[in-house]
Amino acid sequence: MAPKPSHLMEIIAEATTSLFCFIYTGKPLHNAIVWNDIRTSSTVDRILANIPGRNINHFKEICGLPISPHLPALKIHRLMENVLAVKKACKGNRCRAVTVRSWIISNLIKGKLHVTDVTNALLTLLMNISTLQWNRTLLNAFSIVAEMLPQIRSSSEIYGKITDNRTSLLSIKISGILGNQQASLLGQMCMKPRQPNTYSDGCFLLCNTGNKSIISEHGLSTTIAHKLGPNSPTTYALKGAIAVAGHALKWLENQVHILPRAVDAAKYAAAVFTTAGVYFVPAFKGLYALYWQKNARGLIIGLTQFSTKHHIVRAAMESICFQTRDSVKIMYQETEQEINKLHADGQLSTNNVLMQLQADAVGVPLFRSQLFVSISFGVAMCPAQAIGIDLCRFAPDKKEYSNVFYVKFNPASTAEDRQHRYGKWKRAIQRTFNWAIRPKVKSSPDSERRTPLSLLDDFELRKLYSNIFLEEFTCHEMMEYEIHLTQSSAEGFKPMHHIFYTTHYVESNELKLNK
Known part of the structure; x- marks a missing residue:
């Protein structure tokens, strides 16, 4: 059936993958730099060389984020320095700096619209978290001009109609843009301070903080949960980002061949009752929250002659849980809200052993959405809100919704056992700090x-x-x-x-x- 004009579209894609494209054609000038590419580590060092004390949190009061290799400002800066086609196009004002989301929208509307929403704009490291506008101090720090960046809009409004006749979606209204984790927050009905976790290649814990933006002093990022309309209030959140989660299991499969398939991880981990003292820190790309150690590297420690692949697989899964506990602990301190449950979705949440290990590591019940990928549910809310349809009746005092179902995992560990294993994990993770060689800054003689x-x-x-x-x-x-x-x-x-x-x-x- 041909789509009706009343049909709506939401754009959701990975948030920090970055590229440059021509203004009029939308054609990319180079391959995109994906979110977890660490080639920008050297760019971070050059930026920090001009910042007092080389402080990665120097701009945190403005944008809520540390200076980290995975953020688009660093990727854009690197591309402007190293890609000749980008240099030439920038000099002639013939290109745009885009993330995947804004690039898709631009192509669907034949270059007539260059927009992003507040959740994605904040992740660039270039937006003021209070004014919701590009910030001059940040732009100057990364040598970026505002004219090449998209216009910042809310997460839920009519941006325009699809005009690209190469698709079957002609004339459909684009009416929502939202970040992946923010969509998960909506999809799990976390409208009051609660904590969903999205388990995939990375792992991201968000805590809704309402209309108050809390600038973390202990390693969390401040982000925007959503802004459901141009005149709607902005809802903020604290975020704990883990660079490597499911990717650790893929590494065990593809690189060291301990697992025949990553999906077999639960079976291997369940074959033993503990890790037998083995700890795995998958700092393949450095560490994000709470440590922000771009020069950390991975480690497996505690091996004995009796250690088996089952212990290593279980340790890899526990590493996800311990890093989540890191963020939960700080969220409790900084929001002064009791953390009495966790919510989970994402591809890895289908792993029952991982979900039980997570409940055991934190010591609170974990609720897994039966939607598994509740991002899709959250995504549907934004376009609906744009035309006045409230899918879930966002009642501010309502704590649960009858149309969202969960599987509950209760903790089976004791407080003493949790603290002992977490203490050993903290010792292991500290050994990974500053392992990688720090490159010399270009300005050095x-x-x-x-x-x-x-x-x-x-x-x-x-x-x-x-x-x-x-x-x-x-x-x-x-x-x-x-x-x-x-x-x-x-x-x-x-x-x-x-x-x-x-x-x-x-x-x-x-x-x-x-x-």
Whole structure:
């Protein structure tokens, strides 16, 4: 049946994946940088070099966020520095900086509209959390001009009609834009301070704080839950972001082959009663809340000769739960609201063992939505609100809704056991801090960026030459090595050759060695 003009569309996509496109055609100028790409770590260092005390929370009072590699401001800045096509287009004012959401909308309306909503705009690290407008201080810090950014609108209003005749959706109204986790918050009816958790490749815990934006002093981010109309009040939330959740199980499957399939994790974890002292910190891309350690790296600790793959899988699942407990603890402190239950959805929430481990780790009941992906339900609310249809009658004093059903997981652990295991986890996670090499900032003199290695004989040089190819560099800046060849004589060591090598990080994760 052909769609009726009254049909509505909501746009939802991953929030921080960023790219540049031409203004008039919408054609991308390069490949997008996805949300968990850590090549922007070096960009963070260059930005921090100009900030007092290299404080990652320097702008938090303005935007509620720390300076982190996963945020679009860093990705946009990096693209402007490193992609020639972007540099040229920016000079001629011929391009736009977009996230996936705003790019999709622009294409559906043939470039006539460049918009985003407040939930997505805040995540760029460029919006003032109070005024809901692009902030001049933030724009200047990242060398970005407001003209290349989308117009900021509410999460629920009529933005325009689809005019791209390549789709079967012609003339349908686009009437809602919302972040993934914010949609989960709505979909689970968390209209008063409660905590849903979305379990997927990453894990995100949100706590509705009402009309008050609380700037966290202990590692949480402040975000916008929703703004359901141009004249509606803004609802804020605290957010605990975990970079690696389900991705840890995929790593066990694809990289080390401990799991035949990631979906088998529950079976493997249930084969043992505990981790037998094994702890897994999946800091593959650094750590987000509460630590914001971009130079942290993953670790498995506590192994003995009796440790098995089942213990490691269970430890990987517990790592998700312990990181969630981190955020819950701080949410309780900063909202002064008792945390007496958790809500869960997302792909990983179908894992019953994980849900039970989560309830045990935090010590409160966990309610899993029978929708599993309640994001879809939350997404439907925004377009409906835009035309005056209140799907769930947002009664401010109503605590439960009869049309939303849950499966309940009660904690089976004791307070003593929870505290003991959490204490060991905290010891493990601290060992991951600052593990990666910090790249030198570009402004450093060349003399500071060169590392004299040693006085090498021929055998040592060949050994070094091969090791340069094998070494896995964690930083993405150019690493430079200065090698001095010497010759022994009666007078001592004399310079024989001077070779200067430069290694470049390339996207294939290989190294090129240039003489």
